[in-house]
Amino acid sequence: MSGWKNKRTVMQRYDLTAEMYEERYAKEQEAKYLAALQNVSVAGCAVLDAGCGSGLFFSHVAGEVKLVFGVDISRKLLFKAKDQANAFENVMVLQADVDHLPFREGFFDIVFAFTVLQNMPKPSVTLGELKRVTKGGGKLVVTGLKKAFELNKFVDILEGKGLGMDSFIDCEDLKCYVATLSV
Numbered sequence: 128m129s130g131w132k133n134k135r136t137v138m139q140r141y142d143l144t145a146e147m148y149e150e151r152y153a154k155e156q157e158a159k160y161l162a163a164l165q166n167v168s169v170a171g172c173a174v175l176d177a178g179c180g181s182g183l184f185f186s187h188v189a190g191e192v193k194l195v196f197g198v199d200i201s202r203k204l205l206f207k208a209k210d211q212a213n214a215f216e217n218v219m220v221l222q223a224d225v226d227h228l229p230f231r232e233g234f235f236d237i238v239f240a241f242t243v244l245q246n247m248p249k250p251s252v253t254l255g256e257l258k259r260v261t262k263g264g265g266k267l268v269v270t271g272l273k274k275a276f277e278l279n280k281f282v283d284i285l286e287g288k289g290l291g292m293d294s295f296i297d298c299e300d301l302k303c304y305v306a307t308l309s310v
């Protein structure tokens with residue numbers, strides 16, 4: 128399947144399951160957010176939530192950061208994310224492909240991508256795009272779904288981008304590895 132066909136299939140799948148997303152995944156995702164936020168400070172930062180889904184992450188950071196952009200390919204999930212964003216003045220959402228982000232180089236202080244890379248045709252290309260929009264000295268926090276990535280393969284993808292590994296969490300309670308990288 129070509130890259131775009133693959134992405135369209137993923138988009139349609141998330142559109143179809145948008146109504147039940149939070150009921151099914153909120154608890155699982157929130158455990159990842161808490162793990163990730165142990166290792167980075169978001170105070171005053173411009174934050175990208177790449178592949179934001181229904182916007183579950185927004186409320187965990189909106190009170191502390193300068194701004195949050197939530198970007199996702201699924202329109203139906205973005206409607207839900209917009210509802211979450213409306214509770215805050217500094218949170219915005221937009222539809223885009225995380226391989227082609229509509230932001231200039233180094234726009235964000237911190238970029239988060241929770242449970243997104245397993246959907247991407249070339250995770251290392253996606254990681255490169257996330258790195259591009261993170262400022263030098265900023266942080267990139269990505270998670271890797273364990274059932275999609277063997278540990279070594281996931282670490283290889285991260286190391287292949289020349290990013291410094293600040294922390295790496297692989298704990299039984301989480302369905303993802305959680306990596307904090309320095310750009």
Ligand SMILES: C[S@@+](CC[C@H](N)C(=O)[O-])C[C@H]1O[C@@H](n2cnc3c(N)ncnc32)[C@H](O)[C@@H]1O
Pocket residue numbers: 134137138141152156177178179180181182183184198199200201204223224225226240241242243246247
């Ligand atoms: C498992 S969900 C995780 C959602 C969110 N990060 C969370 O923590 O709940 C994966 C998300 O990636 C999004 N996604 C998949 N492919 C994408 C792409 N090419 N560009 C942007 N978002 C994408 C899906 O629409 C979905 O919202």
